[in-house]
Amino acid sequence: MGDFLVESPFRPSGDQPRAIATLASGVNDGLRYQTLEGITGSGKTATIAWLVEQVQRPTLILEPNKSLAAQLASELKEMLPSNRVEFFVSYYDYYQPEAYIPRTDTFIEKDSAINEEIDRLRHSATSSLLLHRDTIVVASVSCIYGLGSPSEYRDRMLRFEKGMLFDQRMLLRRLVEMQYGRNDLVLERGTFRVRGDTLELQPAYSNEAVRLSFFGDEVEEIRFFNPVTMEEKGKVDDFTLFAASHYATGVETLQRACRSIEDELQVQLATFESEGKLLEAQRLRMRTEHDLEMLAETGVCAGVENYSAHLDGRKPGERPFTLLDYFPDDFLVVIDESHVAVPQIRGQYAGDRSRKMTLVEHGFRLPSAMDNRPLNFDEFMELVPQMVFVSATPGPYEIEHSDQVAEQVIRPTGLLDPIITVVPTKNQIDDLRSRMDTVIARNERVIITTLTKRMSEDLTNYLVRAGYRVQYLHSDIDTIQRIEILRSLRLGEFDILIGINLLREGLDLPEVSMVAILDADKEGFLRSRSALIQTIGRAARNANGEAILYADKITDSMRDAISVTERRRLTQIAYNEERGITPTTVTKNVADILGRLRSESAPEPTNRVHGISSLETLASDDLAIEIGRVEDAMLAAARDLRFEEAAALRDYLHTLQLQGLNVDDLRQAFDA
Amino acid sequence: MNRIAIAGGIGSGKSTVLGHLADLGYPTIDADDISRELSQPGQVLHRALVDAFGAGVLLDGQIDRAFLAHLVFSSPDNLARLNAITHPPIIRAMRERMDRCTARAVFVALPLFRAHHRDALSLDEAWGILASPDVALERLITGRGMSLGDAQARIATQGSNGERAALCDVVVWNDHGPSELLSAIDTLLTERGL
Numbered sequence A: 001m002g003d004f005l006v007e008s009p010f011r012p013s014g015d016q017p018r019a020i021a022t023l024a025s026g027v028n029d030g031l032r033y034q035t036l037e038g039i040t041g042s043g044k045t046a047t048i049a050w051l052v053e054q055v056q057r058p059t060l061i062l063e064p065n066k067s068l069a070a071q072l073a074s075e076l077k078e079m080l081p082s083n084r085v086e087f088f089v090s091y092y093d094y095y096q097p098e099a100y101i102p103r104t105d106t107f108i109e110k111d112s113a114i115n116e117e118i119d120r121l122r123h124s125a126t127s128s129l130l131l132h133r134d135t136i137v138v139a140s141v142s143c144i145y146g147l148g149s150p151s152e153y154r155d156r157m158l159r160f161e162k163g164m165l166f167d168q169r170m171l172l173r174r175l176v177e178m179q180y181g182r183n184d185l186v187l188e189r190g191t192f193r194v195r196g197d198t199l200e201l202q203p204a205y206s207n208e209a210v211r212l213s214f215f216g217d218e219v220e221e222i223r224f225f226n227p228v229t230m231e232e233k234g235k236v237d238d239f240t241l242f243a244a245s246h247y248a249t250g251v252e253t254l255q256r257a258c259r260s261i262e263d264e265l266q267v268q269l270a271t272f273e274s275e276g277k278l279l280e281a282q283r284l285r286m287r288t289e290h291d292l293e294m295l296a297e298t299g300v301c302a303g304v305e306n307y308s309a310h311l312d313g314r315k316p317g318e319r320p321f322t323l324l325d326y327f328p329d330d331f332l333v334v335i336d337e338s339h340v341a342v343p344q345i346r347g348q349y350a351g352d353r354s355r356k357m358t359l360v361e362h363g364f365r366l367p368s369a370m371d372n373r374p375l376n377f378d379e380f381m382e383l384v385p386q387m388v389f390v391s392a393t394p395g396p397y398e399i400e401h402s403d404q405v406a407e408q409v410i411r412p413t414g415l416l417d418p419i420i421t422v423v424p425t426k427n428q429i430d431d432l433r434s435r436m437d438t439v440i441a442r443n444e445r446v447i448i449t450t451l452t453k454r455m456s457e458d459l460t461n462y463l464v465r466a467g468y469r470v471q472y473l474h475s476d477i478d479t480i481q482r483i484e485i486l487r488s489l490r491l492g493e494f495d496i497l498i499g500i501n502l503l504r505e506g507l508d509l510p511e512v513s514m515v516a517i518l519d520a521d522k523e524g525f526l527r528s529r530s531a532l533i534q535t536i537g538r539a540a541r542n543a544n545g546e547a548i549l550y551a552d553k554i555t556d557s558m559r560d561a562i563s564v565t566e567r568r569r570l571t572q573i574a575y576n577e578e579r580g581i582t583p584t585t586v587t588k589n590v591a592d593i594l595g596r597l598r599s600e601s602a603p604e605p606t607n608r609v610h611g612i613s614s615l616e617t618l619a620s621d622d623l624a625i626e627i628g629r630v631e632d633a634m635l636a637a638a639r640d641l642r643f644e645e646a647a648a649l650r651d652y653l654h655t656l657q658l659q660g661l662n663v664d665d666l667r668q669a670f671d672a
Numbered sequence B: 001m002n003r004i005a006i007a008g009g010i011g012s013g014k015s016t017v018l019g020h021l022a023d024l025g026y027p028t029i030d031a032d033d034i035s036r037e038l039s040q041p042g043q044v045l046h047r048a049l050v051d052a053f054g055a056g057v058l059l060d061g062q063i064d065r066a067f068l069a070h071l072v073f074s075s076p077d078n079l080a081r082l083n084a085i086t087h088p089p090i091i092r093a094m095r096e097r098m099d100r101c102t103a104r105a106v107f108v109a110l111p112l113f114r115a116h117h118r119d120a121l122s123l124d125e126a127w128g129i130l131a132s133p134d135v136a137l138e139r140l141i142t143g144r145g146m147s148l149g150d151a152q153a154r155i156a157t158q159g160s161n162g163e164r165a166a167l168c169d170v171v172v173w174n175d176h177g178p179s180e181l182l183s184a185i186d187t188l189l190t191e192r193g194l
Helices: A016-028 A044-055 A066-079 A116-131 A150-155 A168-177 A251-274 A278-298 A304-312 A338-361 A367-371 A377-383 A396-401 A428-441 A453-465 A479-491 A529-539 A556-579 A590-598 A614-639 A643-659 A663-671 B014-023 B031-038 B044-053 B065-073 B076-100 B133-144 B148-156 B161-167 B178-191
Strands: A033-038 A059-062 A084-088 A099-101 A106-108 A135-139 A158-161 A191-195 A198-202 A209-215 A218-225 A232-236 A238-241 A332-336 A386-391 A404-408 A419-423 A445-449 A470-473 A496-499 A512-517 A546-550 B002-008 B028-030 B105-110 B125-130 B170-173
Touching (some): A016 A404, A033 A044, A116 A135, A278 A304, A304 A367, A338 A367, A338 A377, A338 A396, A419 A556, A419 B076, A546 A556, A614 A643, B014 B178, B028 B076, B125 B161, B170 B178
Parallel strands (some): A033 A386, A059 A135, A332 A386, A470 A496, B002 B105, B028 B105
């Protein structure tokens, strides 16, 4: 069994060594919660990899969206080439789940085109966890949703060793129980075929197939091959096969489940009928009976997870099994971008519950479907033995619960956090103009954030009339346009970008040396401590970076943001002084940003080196980030029960994915 | 009466000199002390700072000097604004106290000595106490327990020794410890018959 081993041309530098040592000793001392407070560009990914190497614990890394998860997974895979870095997201991350809107009598079905690749990767994650200790799983919040029971999954695994004896008929029946289908013509994922003395099968979680050659009942040879090219991949002495579905269950379990589903159906039908809800009763009967038939015949049905309480034999209200149950007891959980992810984890349960409630009330699902649910926050926290929160701006929850906080505020480029100047609002536009003139004369760019749409529009019009080259980035601008606008800003086709919410990633442009925040003293979501820190950070890629806060008073959020930024700046200056580093702006070719979007066959970026230069390549992932943004919007819409909007966003997401980074990139990254 | 300014940046040894002069019986006034006094709740600086920045500059009702330091370390504009608010009342208060003194000489310590202070305080002389940046840094770190970055930034915001020396009538270098520094001061006093 392998150990975690980082292979990298770099060694920890800056304040990474101390952060790694602190967190590692915290993990080894059994600290329950720790926080890594690390700025963008300080090499947090590399720190996580080195931490895992230090503590040698199976690790779950939670990302707030799939795109960030994909990016992190591919970076970690590069750093830990001999270990298992798995990727676990759900189709739920792509699409909205099934829902019913009573007002318009709209039923939106779960997108049935389950992404094959996502499914394979999920199986790969669970099987790695059961077989190898050196496993890291990078997951979205989907990891707190129900999954089949790990013990059933483990019971359904099948081990082949050279020399083992199998009765062929029994073996084939076993494969069918494990949800593998026989297909003697085409071999694809989740199928097997028999040709004389050889059995060929392709695991549900693998791109490779395996050929088992028998001599009579005895396994004579186990050999991998590519099912498409038929190219041979080498021999092994043993091989473990897992079920093709996370809900694979034995015959007995299945029969018991079907009986209890039937019982529940009768109870619910009686209830509907007594309430005079005949349409609902009819609906429920049709669907459930169809599902029962499918279950009895094939062991699986569409939306089988909704019967998970019956299949797992769980009592009503009992928590579902999740990916977390597949980890050994001493695993470590890292929550990245925790200021976003923690509230997100918290929000899942309530959102899921109200959605399911509607489905149940209208006869689309049995009440037990409500037990196919995400963990609630307390259940999640209880299941995790040790946790590390990672964020540039950890939220109050993380800070309050953490036994210790490790800081990572040094950028290998030597770039400093911006200088912050507080300016009274009287004559603020004149002040802004004179400051902008200086910046523009240096051929650098300005970002201005306002609090209202009105202010953005007025300011844009005013500055245009005054002869400035300005663009207003408002929320109606679609992703492609948005990328175009950022590109022209970088190219210098205009100098000033105005917007309201400029917190989103992808706005870290090295040409931007000044961020002006209007109404900085109006406490609220957009002027909160972390929003201010993140907005101020937009100017941290330029050596002349400065943030101007227009305000008549200093709010608590401003005070914290100024103190935090200044403290970081001082640490950075001290580090530079010690090492004789002069911070310089790293200007990357603008074309690189859109390269992935434009070229038809998106080449893997060759300049991606983990840790140190990942800071510079982040900009090239604009599209990925945009996809993440649309996804966030879609999930938010689904959470807020605005399903029609979510469905529209889902379709839009499809288009986006076709344009550039999509699952194929993932596939490439993982097969590399 | 002789009115003499002791001008020196942070870590220069200005306070050591002022302490020595006080021990010799001279009245001494420290701009930092005045600033602290006037920043007390109800005092003029407290009001002016809250007017300018709001309650964000307060910590438990007191002016949060550590925060103000953060505010002005890196931003020259913030520093200029803070100085514009705080310097006039401090200079006024120092002037009033000097005017009340009757001794043969009175000494005032100024961390940021400027040419216009000569008139504002009717100074007869300005003595500059200077230390090489490395020495000042060392003093701040070992003497006051500051972090390297804090110390460096503080020194950086206070102008160069060259600028300071040009403004003063007399320059005393303090790179070799207090005994040399104080004997240099004693010599200056003797030369002036103080």
